[in-house]
Amino acid sequence: MTTVDHLRQVRLGNLRTVLLALVDRPGSRADLAARTGLTKATLSNLTEPLLANGILVEDPATGAGMGRPSKPLRFHPDGPVAVGAEVNVSHLAVEILGLDGETLRRHIVPADIRKSSADEVLDRVSDLIREHAGPRTLLGAGLAVPGVVHDGVLVRAPNLPNLVGVPLAQRLGERLGIEVELDNEANLAALAHLWPRHLAGEDFVHVSADVGIGAGVVLHGEVYRGTSGFAGELGHVVIEREGEPCTCGSRGCVERYAGLDVILREAGRRRLDSLQKALGAGDARAVGAVRQAGQALGVGLATLMNLFDVPTVVLGGSYAVLHEHLSEAILSEMDTRVLAGGERHTHLVPSPLGEFAVVRGAAGLVTRRAVHQPERLVG
Amino acid sequence: MTTVDHLRQVRLGNLRTVLLALVDRPGSRADLAARTGLTKATLSNLTEPLLANGILVEDPATGAGMGRPSKPLRFHPDGPVAVGAEVNVSHLAVEILGLDGETLRRHIVPADIRKSSADEVLDRVSDLIREHAGPRTLLGAGLAVPGVVHDGVLVRAPNLPNLVGVPLAQRLGERLGIEVELDNEANLAALAHLWPRHLAGEDFVHVSADVGIGAGVVLHGEVYRGTSGFAGELGHVVIEREGEPCTCGSRGCVERYAGLDVILREAGRRRLDSLQKALGAGDARAVGAVRQAGQALGVGLATLMNLFDVPTVVLGGSYAVLHEHLSEAILSEMDTRVLAGGERHTHLVPSPLGEFAVVRGAAGLVTRRAVHQPERLVG
DNA sequence: GGACTAAGTTCAAGCATTGAACGAATGAGG
């Protein structure tokens, strides 16, 4: 740690606050100075290299009002972008995200990859990315998978056995020539609600169901992953100690009562859209199946709330689609089971992000890192 | 944020690393420089005001080896100290803790305060503190209570209704003329295993049972309290959705199966030491009661591990006493129910701190803050 | 056109750390 390093840290920290302010919204140097608490002088100084490097652009002066007109700064429309990619049991998806938080392109393709080898899957993903990325500089890529991730490797994925143990981040990185970060789809769906826009506060849990049930936990504005990447495994929270046996070896896991497969089976439907239609028509069996799942999920969520104590639960994925028919049962269980005292209450909200939450989070992983560690942008 | 502030932050940060190194063990300026990565010059500079303020002392030179002998620095033996206090249903306790992590005095007195008013309790506590504190400067006090705390107020405490809603931190602070911080006993027992000595790593859960079951959760070297102070309410994790009704309004809470009162009742004993004796004698009813509690606790802990993913569980309080007869059942449930993958395994260890864990944590709250925010020590 | 206002730039001052040079205190060896 030389003295230079210390001062550099201060500078990088200030650079970060400036970039964060710009992610929030564009602004002139004077405006940014006011918003960040830094001085105009520092802002001129900090933004100069960002403009030189093509990260930011200066818009033409806007003369609204008295005094010298300001020249707003914003992220350069042709600046570097981030890639998000998702590998799932039944589909692949990509999203291209700018540093300003705007989605440039996104795409989902159905794909049954259960029987594909890891290399086949990675080839398809990298083709998909190249197709959509275009000529712009890539900051890096985030890759979402349905399973537990540790150190860039998928260590547990009951539905994608062919990908387990493969260094997916490294392999995809080699194909694309950029850095790739691997993470769990539940964590990334949660991140998408935190970055680049705060859609659910700084502390919340995002719950979604596909094959399993996954919760992405956000504490103090950071995705919480646990020591081994297993955090937030809501699907295997026990609600009946002698209940239905689960594939995980336990019994009475939430997943056995509130998993999407269970809901569909109980409702006598094969696909989510068919279930949705039935619910719309007031089909009693469908409504009952969803309500029962809601009860089980509510018990699991009550346990989760008693342990994490976060103010908000976001329902994502299939749960977002079903939320109108789920919420009542969930809330009813939570009301009776979550410890109360003082004026505590839980918000239960559906995700506004739809089916692109996961890829958006994957891309957000990259833009977030770029803003939080701006040394890469100016170096 | 003036420029001075920025540089001051750097200085305070370095001061903190130096103090942390000194909490670990005493050392000369040269030794501390090597351990912290700072230069000898900086160390002379940083420690000068600490010596002047009587926070540190310079020991006489120790001439072991060649070269100029070093003069080790350590916390001044007559320097300021922290107070820890505990108010519980059946006892009061205090501990006086030095900045070096040494316990100077500690004391527990039996007391049935269930019917006492808040003022009566606070009077007794402040008398007890004054009796043990002696003439030394007090950095502040930590106050532990069995219940949920928010903003210095006890908001939920089924066993101490007279204290609920009272601004305990403020009231005790007025009596003693120092700053008092209020916290939950579970959090503080956990803190005692983190500070001033790392007894269980940087990520762990401390579980103990008295009247209820409380878990103190430590994530990334910080006690995690949640948004409203409700985090870690393991006692009200559900293990049987239609199980025994609980006072909290829910059903099938862990507390109904693994609480100390339940264990004693099932074992046909009135007090912990009597149960202990029965266990030692191999009393089948006692052994069975403890094993059953262990199973229930294991299910709850498995759920907790699937959500928090920490590598270590510390059994404290009564559970530490019973751990020999509890561990097997707990581990057996956890083995089958905690998601595994890769080389993940959980350590289950009894607390080494005995009945003083809570007060020690309460005092540690204060010394920890003093070291982490050293501006108070030099100002 | 002149007064006014606000944006952006320039520049000396301030400050914590650094690294090198220096002084201090001891052991080893002759």
Added chain:
DNA sequence: CCTCATTCGTTCAATGCTTGAACTTAGTCC
């Protein structure tokens, strides 16, 4: 006893980033 080697601790000029004030620029208002 004296000198050298060794290590500890202090002194001091240099570094580099932010700051605040002064200054320049570019508009509006009357």
